[in-house]
Amino acid sequence: MNQEGMFKPALIGxxxxxxxxxxxxxxxxxxxxxxxxxxxxxxxxxxxxKSSVTAVTLGTGVLLGLLTGAIGAVVDTLxxxxxxxxxxxxxxGFAEQIQQVLDQLPNLPPETRDALxxxxxxxxxxxxxxxxxxxxxELVVFSVVGMLGGAxxxxxxxxxxxxxxxxxxxxxxxxxxxLPPPPPPDYxxxx
Numbered sequence: 001m002n003q004e005g006m007f008k009p010a011l012i013g014x015x016x017x018x019x020x021x022x023x024x025x026x027x028x029x030x031x032x033x034x035x036x037x038x039x040x041x042x043x044x045x046x047x048x049x050k051s052s053v054t055a056v057t058l059g060t061g062v063l064l065g066l067l068t069g070a071i072g073a074v075v076d077t078l079x080x081x082x083x084x085x086x087x088x089x090x091x092x093g094f095a096e097q098i099q100q101v102l103d104q105l106p107n108l109p110p111e112t113r114d115a116l117x118x119x120x121x122x123x124x125x126x127x128x129x130x131x132x133x134x135x136x137x138e139l140v141v142f143s144v145v146g147m148l149g150g151a152x153x154x155x156x157x158x159x160x161x162x163x164x165x166x167x168x169x170x171x172x173x174x175x176x177x178x179l180p181p182p183p184p185p186d187y188x189x190x191x
Contacts, residue, residue, distance in 0.1 A: 005051060006060075010067040013044030017068070017142075018075025022083060037142050038149035040072055041065035045153025055160035058151050065150020069142035076142075077135030084127050 017040025021027050029035045044064050049056050102108065102116055 006048060006064055006067065009044040009047035009051070010064055010071055012047060013040040013042075013068040014071025015075050016040050016043065017072035019079055021072065021076040021138075021142075022079035024083065024087070034141070034145040037069055037072060037145045038152065041068045041146040041149025042153035042156070044068040045150050046157045049154060049157045055162045056154050056158050057162055058154055061150040061152075061154030061158075062147045063150070065146035065148065065153070066143050067146075068150060069144070069146020070139060072146065073135060073138040073142040076138055077131060080131050080135075081128065084131060088127070 017036045020036045020040075021030055027036075030037065041064070044067075045056075045061050048060075048064055099117055102113055105113075
């Protein structure tokens with residue numbers, strides 16, 4: 001297993017799945033069985049299988065998918081924060097609605113009500129808090145689902161048998177004039 005060669009495909013697949021998972025509307029495809037996560041891990045597996053000189057095992061695909069999913073979760077969280085700030089003017093009414101709901105809850109302790117009201121009053125704290133909390137949740141979910149995508153990618157793209165001879169360079173074709181002369185024959189010596 002070439003762990004150094006594993007990082008580049010995982011980075012490519014993870015960044016792609018993280019960006020697609022962070023974009024509004026496009027992120028909805030993750031609702032369909034984490035499609036971006038599985039797709040990113042399968043892309044990483046394809047790139048790794050293509051660059052590997054030996055047959056890639058399913059265990060390597062699982063490890064690759066885990067790494068791809070973790071990278072994707074971090075990228076998704078990092079891209080979601082600026083998108084949140086860009087879309088915040090459209091969501092100002094939402095914070096006011098939350099404060100009205102908090103006022104209508106009869107059994108909510110006053111300390112909790114004040115803490116939640118102050119989070120929603122600034123408009124920043126609760127959104128960033130939920131993004132970071134969601135990032136930790138995504139780290140777990142994307143890693144687990146990425147393992148499935150990595151194993152699936154290896155199962156689909158790896159055509160070689162484990163333990164088979166490594167791929168070698170194609171033979172160079174020479175003309176008979178380029179070949180060295182054959183060694184002299186070994187004649188039996190008489191006694």
